[in-house]
Amino acid sequence: MVLAIHGQAARRAEGALRIDCTVNGQSRSIDGVWEGESLLYVLRERFGLFGSKNACEQGECGSCSVYLDGKLVCACLVLGGQANGRDVVTIEGVDGAAVQQAFVDAGAVQCGFCTPGLIVAAHDLLRRLPHPTDAQIREALAGNICRCTGYGKIIAAVHMAAT
Amino acid sequence: MEFFQPSSWTEALEIKAAHPDATPIAGGTDVMVEINLDHGRPSSILDLTRVRELTEWGMDDGMLRVGAGVTYARLIDELGDRMPGLAMASRTVGSPQIRNRGTVGGNLGTASPAGDAHPPLLASDALVEVASTSGSRRVSIHDFFTGPKRNAMRKDELIAAFLVEPAGGAQQFSKVGTRNAMVIAVCSFALALDPARRRVRTGIGSAGPTPLRASEAERFIEGVLEEENLWDRRTDVTESALKRFGELVAMASRPIDDVRGTAAYRRQALAVLARRCFAWAWSSPSMGRRPAGPKGP
Numbered sequence: 326m327v328l329a330i331h332g333q334a335a336r337r338a339e340g341a342l343r344i345d346c347t348v349n350g351q352s353r354s355i356d357g358v359w360e361g362e363s364l365l366y367v368l369r370e371r372f373g374l375f376g377s378k379n380a381c382e383q384g385e386c387g388s389c390s391v392y393l394d395g396k397l398v399c400a401c402l403v404l405g406g407q408a409n410g411r412d413v414v415t416i417e418g419v420d421g422a423a424v425q426q427a428f429v430d431a432g433a434v435q436c437g438f439c440t441p442g443l444i445v446a447a448h449d450l451l452r453r454l455p456h457p458t459d460a461q462i463r464e465a466l467a468g469n470i471c472r473c474t475g476y477g478k479i480i481a482a483v484h485m486a487a488t
Numbered sequence: 489m490e491f492f493q494p495s496s497w498t499e500a501l502e503i504k505a506a507h508p509d510a511t512p513i514a515g516g517t518d519v520m521v522e523i524n525l526d527h528g529r530p531s532s533i534l535d536l537t538r539v540r541e542l543t544e545w546g547m548d549d550g551m552l553r554v555g556a557g558v559t560y561a562r563l564i565d566e567l568g569d570r571m572p573g574l575a576m577a578s579r580t581v582g583s584p585q586i587r588n589r590g591t592v593g594g595n596l597g598t599a600s601p602a603g604d605a606h607p608p609l610l611a612s613d614a615l616v617e618v619a620s621t622s623g624s625r626r627v628s629i630h631d632f633f634t635g636p637k638r639n640a641m642r643k644d645e646l647i648a649a650f651l652v653e654p655a656g657g658a659q660q661f662s663k664v665g666t667r668n669a670m671v672i673a674v675c676s677f678a679l680a681l682d683p684a685r686r687r688v689r690t691g692i693g694s695a696g697p698t699p700l701r702a703s704e705a706e707r708f709i710e711g712v713l714e715e716e717n718l719w720d721r722r723t724d725v726t727e728s729a730l731k732r733f734g735e736l737v738a739m740a741s742r743p744i745d746d747v748r749g750t751a752a753y754r755r756q757a758l759a760v761l762a763r764r765c766f767a768w769a770w771s772s773p774s775m776g777r778r779p780a781g782p783k784g785p
Contacts (some may be wrong), residue, residue: 340491342491355623359529360489360490360491360533361523361529361533363520363524365522366500382521382524383520383521383524383581383587383734384517384520384521384582384706385670386587387583387585390585396561396588396589397584397585398585398588398589399585399586399587399589401520402515402517402520402521402586402589403516403520403589404491404513404516404519404520404533404535405537406491406493406533407513407516407535407537409493427723429681431497446584446585449584464584464669465584467584467667467668467669468582468584468585468586469583469668469671470670471532483516488530
């Protein structure tokens with residue numbers, strides 16, 4: 326069987342780009358980055374931060390949600406070079422203990438693949454709206470897909486984290 | 489692959505002139521998908537996120553001039569009152585993550601028939617300001633889309649901004665998809681009422697090779713409103729007139745069967761969307777009538 330490997334994963338050639346940015350409060354620099362490389366690839370494969378997950382590579386699933394200059398974004402849709410001089414916060418650096426504990430307590434984690442992205446997205450919601458309604462939670466988490474389909478408990482977890 | 493990161497608009501235009509094949513990138517919601525999935529590999533990339541001029545908006549001779557790099561999230565927050573139709577469409581774009589990055593400039597550059605910003609821009613008679621080192625020009629949105637993912641830009645040009653008049657009356661937008669979020673439109677419809685000029689404007693999305701305008705539907709309903717003096721009386725438009733308006737909008741579309749829906753479904757849905765959008769807009773508080781709930785007729 327031949328597995329189709331495409332896009333960022335198929336990338337082999339080194340590039341000539343240098344990126345200097347802040348990741349989770351620390352200054353990070355990297356040389357030889359391929360110019361088409363996504364911030365997600367840089368975070369995982371070059372900085373060894375594997376919390377942000379790589380799934381759809383098209384902004385559909387939210388598994389790679391991170392903060393870029395304080396804005397919630399999909400790291401797969403940010404070009405590595407666009408992060409130059411910017412401030413990146415990943416799941417590893419998010420002050421999300423309360424949200425994480427609520428996900429555990431509510432049973433909102435099944436296979437766990439979507440969890441880091443959901444924690445970051447829920448964290449972003451709760452800092453804007455400390456007591457969101459069901460509808461506001463659904464709207465805020467609409468870009469994060471859980472293929473175990475455990476949405477009921479995820480929404481319950483966000484309510485728990487909000488109290 | 490070359491990577492350019494200009495810090496000013498002048499520098500960006502110079503790079504585009506020297507490298508006309510360079511692919512501009514802003515929010516990356518289209519360009520990065522191409523690269524990540526290996527659908528295409530640009531020879532060079534021109535990152536526009538450092539160009540401050542593109543992120544600004546302001547008034548320009550009575551029109552709102554909005555930089556091509558203003559994100560959907562900012563458009564909703566900062567301009568929702570002055571361009572309600574475009575704000576409604578912006579709220580249906582992707583997810584919070586996508587709205588924090590995606591821009592109307594990117595939507596226009598990609599020029600997909602399904603781009604959510606396009607129908608409200610058509611309904612607002614928007615202008616697209618494009619520029620090169622030899623100067624800038626403003627293209628009517630009605631002349632901007634030339635084919636599927638094709639627009640009227642030259643290879644040395646970049647999109648600077650779009651311009652619309654602040655809304656003079658009610659605007660509406662409606663879109664059909666399988667979910668409320670993360671949906672490429674099966675079809676969409678935008679409407680703008682302009683009581684001062686007694687004009688109705690429309691935009692159809694995802695139901696033709698380009699975004700389209702339903703000119704005949706506009707003329708028909710303007711005729712009805714004029715004939716029955718409804719702009720002054722502000723009473724209800726008859727069911728039969730609304731139905732005919734919807735039919736004419738559907739007839740203006742040129743849909744195909746594809747993975748998201750059939751041509752027949754799109755026509756059917758557009759007739760419903762158009763009829764509802766008109767009824768919602770006509771009964772909205774901004775048209776000087778008592779508020780009505782968002783229920784379709």
